[in-house]
Amino acid sequence: MNLELLQKICGLAAPSSGEGAVRDCVIDLLKDVADEIKVDPLGSVIARKKGAGPKVMFACHMDQPSFMINFIDKDGFLRFSHMGKLAFEQIRGQRVVFQNDPPGESLRSVMTGVIACEKIRDKQQASMIHLYMDAGFRSREEAEKHIAIGGLCVFAGETVIDGRKIISPGLGRAGAFVLAETAKAMQSSPNDMYFVFNAQREVDFAGAKASVWTVSPDYAVCFDLAPSHDIPSPEIQQLPVRAGNGAAIKIKDSSVICHPGLIHFIEDTAKENGVRVQFEISESFQSGAGPVHTANGGVPAGGVSIPARGIDSAHPIALLSDIEESLRLALHLAQKPFENLV
Amino acid sequence: MEFAKYRCDVSADRFGNVIACKKGKQGGGKLMFAAHMDEIGLMVSQIDEQGFLKFSPIGGCDQRTLLSQEVIVHGRRDVFGVIGLKPPHLTSDEEQKKSVSIADMAIDIGFSQEEAEPLVRVGDIVTVRRKTIELRNDLLSGKSLDDKAGVAALLECAKNLVDYENTHDLYFAATAQKEAGIRGARAAAFNVNPDICVVVDAGFAKMPGLDAFSAIELGKGPAIAVGPNIRYAIFEVLKETAEKNEIMFQIDPIPGMSYTDAMFIQIAGRGVATGLISLPLKYMHTSVETVSMKDVTRAGTLLSCFTRSLNSRDLEMVLCS
Structure with missing residues (x-):
């Protein structure tokens, strides 16, 4: 597995609506292997590898949980809205990096800040509304030279890969890595393959909702993370996904019940090729398969998920073995005819 | 049809x-x-070591209505099951006051894990088993x-x-x-x-x-x-x-x-x-x-x-x- 590429893709910063860096990277990777490649109005990348069979869409997303500056106070502190499912305790005390073209400067500057909490008497009462960002400015005027209302930022954090695991604020893009590698490695396909790298997952799957219309696929398989349930907690409900047990074939999450035809097709493909798989049933987790399967009069949809812990935190973690199995599965799927599944 | x-x-x-x-x-x-x-229904999420089936709800399932129900697990073939409950003799006063959560319930189909696995799989749909009956005044009652x-x-x-x-x-x-x-x-x-x-x-x-x-x-x-x-x-x-x-x-x-x-x-x-x-x-x-x-x-x-x-x-x- 190309760990260097995994590190690169996950390590880029891509707040929702500001996915440019990942988009450029994906286009660069696929421009020589795709028959067609285009960017849709929301900024999603749609790469096609032509085939004679049904239209099959493999979808993933490019963005990550992120923040938007919505107010700068007179002392130069920044208030923000968040995009993605982020809880107070996951945000407080984290570092962020801004991704902005500062007014009057042409170069992208890297600016870091911290998320701090107002001093309030009753600490138990602290919540999202008490959080602000401190990037060291002393006045609104000074701040405005570097950041504008609407400016975007993401969690700061090095993408770490060792022999076993990856930790990265952009771990959600492991699906994009799987798709890019699949598109590159696959030989000819019996299917008309569309690899879709969606923008704005964290804004209620806006990118996926739009691109599914453009592609109008006959079948869709969505690649994303899934919450692993092997975390220490006496209270957590026992659901099937376990990090280290292989690629997770999605049966259900809170946005979709996958098409049985696709679930069996994916499972059979894994069995035939000795790919290690498990099943995913997630309860409070949504995926791109949700908006896709109800679009265009119904699209039979399935999913392949990479189990990860701490999905909604600054430092999610996944095991490399699971990413590798997902990649193997994606590659076998892409080269197998999607026939008579419904 | x-x-x-x-x-x-x-x-x-x-x-x-x-x-x-x-x-x-x-x-x-x-x-x-x-x-x-x-x-509304249920979905099998896990088959535990003793052969009990853990489950997730599909739709707005009220946990209070699930206890002591007969169910049908739609596996490789349909299998009957029951959702049991701890006997009241062994339930503390504190527990009596609370409704049991879905996470603490399981479906008993009578099989061990090894026996259950060829028949039932994670992802199988479960429905409550209930015969529809007629009440007075042209009323119909059932699931x-x-x-x-x-x-x-x-x-x-x-x-x-x-x-x-x-x-x-x-x-x-x-x-x-x-x-x-x-x-x-x-x-x-x-x-x-x-x-x-x-x-x-x-x-x-x-x-x-x-x-x-x-x-x-x-x-x-x-x-x-x-x-x-x-x-x-x-x-x-x-x-x-x-x-x-x-x-x-x-x-x-x-x-x-x-x-x-x-x-x-x-x-x-x-x-x-x-x-x-x-x-x-x-x-x-x-x-x-x-x-x-x-x-x-x-x-x-x-x-x-x-x-x-x-x-x-x-x-x-x-x-x-």
Whole structure:
């Protein structure tokens, strides 16, 4: 597995609506292997590898949980809205990096800040509304030279890969890595393959909702993370996904019940090729398969998920073995005819 | 498939909705009636070491209604099971006061893990096993009458219109996956692309403990809903139709989201003029849901009279009046 590429893709910063860096990277990777490649109005990348069979869409997303500056106070502190499912305790005390073209400067500057909490008497009462960002400015005027209302930022954090695991604020893009590698490695396909790298997952799957219309696929398989349930907690409900047990074939999450035809097709493909798989049933987790399967009069949809812990935190973690199995599965799927599944 | 008896072309769409069509004369519009055919249920999420099946809910499943139920696990073949409960002798006072959460329940099919695994798999659907019974006064009680009673009303309407020559194309949609997030209706509305759609779904009927919240009553006729989810002109036509044909009806004010198929059909495509008929139903989302068969029949009659009243009228004009 190309760990260097995994590190690169996950390590880029891509707040929702500001996915440019990942988009450029994906286009660069696929421009020589795709028959067609285009960017849709929301900024999603749609790469096609032509085939004679049904239209099959493999979808993933490019963005990550992120923040938007919505107010700068007179002392130069920044208030923000968040995009993605982020809880107070996951945000407080984290570092962020801004991704902005500062007014009057042409170069992208890297600016870091911290998320701090107002001093309030009753600490138990602290919540999202008490959080602000401190990037060291002393006045609104000074701040405005570097950041504008609407400016975007993401969690700061090095993408770490060792022999076993990856930790990265952009771990959600492991699906994009799987798709890019699949598109590159696959030989000819019996299917008309569309690899879709969606923008704005964290804004209620806006990118996926739009691109599914453009592609109008006959079948869709969505690649994303899934919450692993092997975390220490006496209270957590026992659901099937376990990090280290292989690629997770999605049966259900809170946005979709996958098409049985696709679930069996994916499972059979894994069995035939000795790919290690498990099943995913997630309860409070949504995926791109949700908006896709109800679009265009119904699209039979399935999913392949990479189990990860701490999905909604600054430092999610996944095991490399699971990413590798997902990649193997994606590659076998892409080269197998999607026939008579419904 | 019952719809085929009433001269409809029946097909399933890609999502799994059943759509029955009765073509009208050329140049008419498209009328659609919809009711969902799914029910709340459970899904196997784990088979534990002792062979107990852990499960997740599909739809708004009330955990209090699951204890001591008989269930059917739809595995490789159907398997009976029960959801058991700790004996009261061994339950502390503290535990007695709380309702048991789904995470602490399990389905017992009588098998060990090794015996269960060839038969039952993670992802299998589970339904409550319940025979529908008749109560006095034409009442029917059982599981999943929300919204099979609505589908029955659609069938009644199709039956009434079997020999009827219609100007407009008539579509009956039995939608899938409503309880999982009103999903099938989105695909069905896209596929049919109707001008007008009337949805039939269950509404909360008055019962002890609910009098203050609910306006509709069992046995007093279908309730014609009114509110932002409903195009006012459709409400008016339905109401006038009921009055003219002396069909007993009630009015169901729904000031916000209706949480029915109408919610997404209304905003499908370029927008659909949507009506909603609430069938008064007691004990919603339990396995003893209760409806009045008279109300179901009346709802079917109301829909067929509604269809007749729109015959040879320009649907655009109906909506503008």
